[in-house]
Amino acid sequence: MCVRFSSALLALVLLALPVAAGAATVTIVNTDGAGEGFNDPTPATPVGGNSGTTLGQQRLIAFQRAAEIWGATLASNVEILVQASFNPLSCDASSAVLGSAGTIQIISDFPNAPFANTWYHTALANSIAGADLIPGPTNSNADDIRAQFNSSIDNNDNCLAGTNWYLGLDHNEPGTDIDLLAVLLHEFGHGLGHSNFVNESTGAYAGPPLQRDIYTIFSLDNSNGLHWDEMSNAQRAASAINTGNVVWDGPNVAAEAPSFLDGRPVMIINSPPAIAGTSEVQSASFGPSLTTTGVTGNVVVADDGSGVASDGCEPFINGGAVNGNIALVDRGTCNFSVKVKNGQDAGAIAVLVANNVATGLPPMGGDDPTITIPSVGISQADGNDIRNNLPANVTLKLDETLLAGADDNGLVRLYAPNPVESGSSISHWDVVATPNLLMEPFINADLTDDLDLSVEQMVDVGWALNNPAVCGNNTRETGEVCDGTDLGGETCASQAGCTGGTLACNGTCDGFDTSACTGCPACDNDGTCEAGEDCDGCPNDCDGGSSSGAQCNNGICEAADGENCLTCPQDCDGVQGGKPSNRFCCGDGIAGSGAVTCSDARCTDGGDQCTNLPVPGGSFCCGDFTCDSGESCGNCALDCATGGEVCTGGVDEDCDGDVDCDDNDCSGDPRCQACVPTASKEKGPRCSDGIDNDCDGLIDGADPDC
Secondary structure (H helix, E strand, C coil): CCCCCCCEECCCCCCCCCCCCCECCEEEEECCCCCCHHHCCCECCCECCECCCEHHHHHHHHHHHHHHHHHHHEECCCCEEEEEEEECCCECCCCECCEEEEECEEECCCCCCCCCCCEEEHHHHHHHHCCCCCCCCCCCCCCCEEEEEEHHHCCCCCCHHHCCEECCCCCCCCCCCEEHHHHHHHHHHHHHCCCCCCECCCCECECCCCECECCHHHEEECCCCEEHHHCCHHHHHHHCCCCCCEEECCHHHHHHHHHHCCEEEEEEEEECHHHCEEEECEECCCCCCCCCCCEEEEEEECCCCCCCHHHCCCCCCCHHHHCCCEEEEECCCCCHHHHHHHHHHCCCCEEEEECCCCCCCCCCCCCCCCCCCCEEEECHHHHHHHHCCCCCEEEEEEEEEEECCECCCCCEEECCCCCCCCCCCCCCECCCCCCCCCCCCCCCCCCCCCCCHHHHHHHHHCCEECCCCCCCCCCCCCCCCCECCECCCCCHHHHHCCCEECCEECCCCCCEECCCEECCCCCCCCCCCCCCCCCCCCHHHHEECCCCCCCCCCCCEEHHHCCCCCCCHHHHEEECCCCHHHCEEEEECCCCCCEEECCCHHHCCCCCCEECCCCCCCCEECCCCCCCCCCCCCCCHHHHCCCCCCCCCCCCCCCCCCCHHHCHHHCCCHHHCCCCCCCCCCCHHHHHCCCCCCCCCCCHHHCCCC
16 A cells, blocks of 8 residues: 655755766665664564665665665666655554655756646656755755655564565565565655645645646546646546546657556457447456457356355355356455455356446455466446346457557556545556556555656656666767777777777677787787787687686576576566566576576577576686676776776776776766865764765764764
């Protein structure tokens, strides 16, 4: 469940110039007290890639991982500060508030704002303006996002009957545990831009001044053809409960929706003619998916002989009639998976779950790996029509001409339940989307690090994306030494002292291939692998060192040496986002989502490499233009230099012996300028802001002042 924080309102007009932005830095500001939340000393065993050894450490590592994922996706030259805490929130044995996050302030009419008189989330406004529009101390309202999560969920049988937060980073939560990382990615999305500032119950804008927000500009009601910023308060309030008819019409989401969403699940009522027609249905999160061929059968109303006999919560007593047909049950009393399993046990070939409220479709959540028949949620109206017109025959199938979770024009639907759900209505994708999307209002077990359509939604509202260099597009980008035909003016002469031939860029864009150069200096056997020398022509200088076979992160999925989609996703992941039919990864054909073998054509197309040949252990080759395990700037600068100095991170990228600000390449970088003290001592909030405020060369806890 998802509840937003109330946002403090602030409109600022500041003078600032736009600055070119790289990956956003998202920093977690720990606001927990000693011994609680992130500082909880309860011992914990490392799990799912989370190396923390206390409960507090593991919580913080999960937060930092969510920050890294969003930071690597979005571009901003202004640090994004997330105030974060774990506190006991509302919880009982069956329900709980998981947590919430939202922008602390909202801003309008700032420099470079694409729309005037329009509220923006703070982090988004800062990114567009290229400056911190609300400067101030850390852990104050000058920060950008406030996030609070429920500490009662951990190790507490009185909260969700023993369900715990899963703190691993691999989305492999056991049983009913809740994947904290997935919830964090969702909630951070709200704080960054996936939410409006409208009171859905009244339709009123936030203010003063009372004005639209950037989210309303792209919220369209298909019933009246108006965007939310074109409506009156009354019209917005009515639209907020116009289930299935409110969509997002931002161009970037619309363009990418077909890559993420499956075909739409539908029910075709074949007979009787009086009710024949096609209706959208809700697929279940358990059991087999519908197919384009579908399943067809006669409908029989279930009877479990107890209470509301048609709710299907007990074994059916009319199994003879249900056997070989499609069972119709009503929503309520028990889990959807229980109803469907009872139908399966009675011999049903599929199950229809009719809604028990007038609007929307049953969400059909749950989990039961023993279910082998398809099931769908249908509207209350369709359920009544079928029940009142038996015998009826229906077909359940996928219609690939339409998208699950979008309208007939391909615009993705927003969540508009009736009645309004405060903090959830409109500021989420509709639950009918298939596969499940990150920004739906309920947590789903199949979520991963994939931000899916949230990325395109961020672009629609004004975010720029951090587009890392793409090796192979013939354009040198940040971090690349060369790229395809773009050699940056380098030649065989400048790189290897050769008199002729053709210089090439290596396959990873971090060095040059001189193998086609001619008239090069002969091997001098001086023990150093230099430009123009390689392992074939100068083994005395270039062979050496040791390795353990497969080298994860070298761009080659070395399946024969144990690399696969789980052990080395950097090399083996193919497409892991979007609809399941598009996903694949290379390797042993067993591990991972959509795993295939190296022989699959997708593993050798588009620059992907995969090999079933073992990598010889015990040696590496300096001069093969790959910085292998065992190679470094010290013993193979030729392979390991990755271009100009980055100036942060403590790595000698250009292998000249000087790191970060000690390198002449960084003399003009503002991060390497003389320190200007902003305080006489490190104390209070300054002890956790990562800044040397008093210019004594010591930061945060390393400074005795703290």
